[in-house]
Amino acid sequence: MKVIKEKHSLLMRWTHWVNFPVLAIMIWSGLFIYWANDAYGISIFNVTLIKFFPEWFYNYFHIPQRLAEGMAFHFLFMWFFFINGLLYISYTLFSGAWRELLPNKNSFKEAWLVLLHDLHIRKTIPPQKKYNAAQRIAYTAIILMGMGSVITGLAIYKPVQFYWICWLCGGYHFARILHFALTIGYVFFFLIHIVQVALAGWNNFRAVVAGFEVVEESQHLPEQVTIQKTEENNENTAQKEA
Template identity: 70%
Template sequence: MKTIKEKHSVLMRWTHWVNFPLLSIMIWSGMLIYWSNDVYTISLFGHTYFKFFPEWFNKALDIPAHLAKGMAFHFLFMWFFALNGLVYVAYTIISGSWRELVPHRKSFKEAWLVLLHDLHIRKMLPPQNKYNAAQRIAYTAIVLMGLGSLVTGLAIYKPVQFATITWLCGGYHASRIIHFILTIGYVIFFLIHIIQVILAGWKNFWSVISGFEVVNTPKTLNISKDDEQPKES
């Protein structure tokens, strides 16, 4: 028998889908800023052996180094990104759904089993709840990464006004490096997340849109009290 079960709340779905275009704009505008001062290279004795974004990469995307435009978009949408993240975190705390998302003591061990299962090395399905161990770690990590991006972003945005934050991040240059590494982390998370969605199938994807999932429940037999009692011969 098929029944409809609520899987994701409205607020969770809204913050999830709003975050995708916000992060895309933040990454795009951040790349405009970065291309205006492409400083991350591997050099030795005055010779550059590796440039993180080589010239062919910049030309392939056909996005010029527009520093002012990149900063305008980046510093505007960062507030929407921060607000969306704040709403999400507040909701998980108030609703108590953080218990389903935060990793527990056995999560890292179980996450390894999830990886082995996804790679078809291990046949047995690891422990499953609403979110498996790997999802718990990934979703918690992305929230912490968002916080890290906000803090380091403020350190880069106003290094004098937020001098204490900049100092805690290790200085302006260190803040920029951490901010850059976190951006690479978002891209990797996106790619893995999309692959996982494809592997999970349309049913799982649709539940994040509608909030509901159709599940198969076993039929129950209704036995009357008369049937439970032995009949006299």
């Protein structure tokens, strides 16, 4: 028998779905700002091997050189990003949801097993709770990345007013490198996250949208109720045999 089980609260879902378009706009507007001085790349002996990003990249995606527009969008939506992240972290701390989210001492070992299972190398599914070990590590990392984006963003937004933050980040130039690296990290996280959602199936996606998932009754019942049902079944079997 299948039953409906609550999985994600309204605020958790709200902050998740708000963050997606907000972060997308931040990355989009950040490209406008970065193209005004796209200084980063990989070079050996003054020979550029890889440039982030080559001109064809901007031309292919029709990204215009509009620095002022990019800054306007970026500086507006950074407040939505900050407030939404603050709500999520506050709720996670005060509701106790952090216990299900933070990695434990076995998470890194179990995350390797999750990876092997996802690659169809290992058939046995690792221990599953609300979040598996790989999700715990990834979601905790993305929270830390968000904090890093806010800190480095302040350092390059107001380097004079927030000179002490700029100093903690290793200076303006290094803060900009970190900010850029975190942005690349978000893009990779987006891609992996979308693939994982597609592989997880409709039931998991519905839980993120509606807050509930459909599970077998045995998965939903508390342990004591499951034990009670087992004892009742054993008694019925014994009576039939008698």
